[in-house]
Amino acid sequence: MAEDPARVVVVIPACEEAGSIAVIVAGCLSFAAPVIVVDDGSRDATSACAAAAGALVLRHPVRRGKGAALETGFAAALAAGAAFVATLDGDGQHRPEDLPRLLTVARRASHRIVIGSRRSSRLPAPRGRRVANRVADFWISWAAGHPVADSQCGFRVYPADLLRALPARRRPRGFAFEAALLIEAARAGYRTIAVDVPALYGGPSQRASHFRPVADVTKIVLVVAARLLARGLSPWSLWRALTLPEERA
Template identity: 45%
Template sequence: MRVAVVIPAFNEAATVAGIAEEALQYTQTVIVVDDGSDDDTATQLLELPVTLIRNDTNLGKAASMARGFAAALAQSMDVVITLDADGQHRPADIPRLIEAAVKYPGDIIIAARLQGRDSMPRSRRFGNWQADFWIAWAAGYPIRDSQCGYRLYPAALLQRLGVRGGRRNSFVFESEVLIEAARIGCYARCIPIDTIYGGSPRASHYRAASDTMRIILMVAGNLIRSGLYPLGLLRSLGLLAHPGITLNESEAKSPDALS
């Protein structure tokens, strides 16, 4: 299996080199997209055998991922793994994502932050729980940690769906792709990983009010267009079996919002 790792980075000089170097232990193809950083993010990578793509200005996460995906697909990769540059995703979990991809070929694999969740602020946990509920409803099956960007995508799925760039879609893509993928028979499978929160010295790039509202509007639009998808609600709650997917217990059981 040909594996590429794509790392979007914006002002991550303190952590990006360590993350990229560790990722290189598991694949020879590591692509870092510097999203117009005004610190030494790019300089930190000059000694490493990675593909460095630089945006002239800060375009947002979705646009950076789109460029990284394009570079990976141009090299005929089979799967693309995305992880953040801030140290909250451990490259050591890459083999587990690949193992899951072998077990579930053609599906998205989410490295779900289900272990040690107490390190995440309660407000963030509650927000993630809400997102899981709405996105699972629109997708039509239970999804855990829908907001985690540590994922494995089949290259064929990326070629089929593409990525909408632009700042307005910066954090919408990772939610929207789960819904759109489900409609063509591609589902999200979860493997549990440790929750690492607060490891980066800089503030989160996620803008709680505006980015959350964009995700809500995207999901609401999908539900309205599908007639509120009542079957999807029942399936997402585990009250009705999904005809196209069988979930194991760890995937189907929804985590408590504040556990």
């Protein structure tokens, strides 16, 4: 399908999200269509709840990881003619009603990946996650060559042109996928821009996070370090990451 310059497609990777997914899908459908839920091997009613709420559901029969779910969703969104692909996590940490603000910035800044930044939220993240996110931010910013705010937030808007332009390559299938994508995007000329969003932790419909701060950030750092080593550690990128202002909307 040809790209529609106004079309926004939402992709939601989901695993064991029966308690929250219907509300998220319904909220997103107020601002974009279609909403694609990629059920990554859930053993609960995630697929049924998402479909009942109006989502197009794609299902992995076994769990393959968040990165694999995003790749499946991106391919479907591009095939549907998306001009922008918005992503939200399926666990209720992001509010669909904040999506229009990210989309406004995305349409204005066409060569940017828009990231919802939770740093200004008055509700603090669990300490372990907060420290882990800061560590990941440092390494990803270094490899990308510019400051990246809240690099672990899955609430983003990607230009479809970027997703089409990135070369096909083997990326991590877990949480490190999004870090690798930011680094590849930066090398293709697409920086990030942050939009403040609230942080939502421990709501009544949320299950325990699949993200493991120590283990998953260690994997992310190893992925990023390998890319830096391949480029001789890129001291120029480190200098830029430490001295350039963080771009915010």
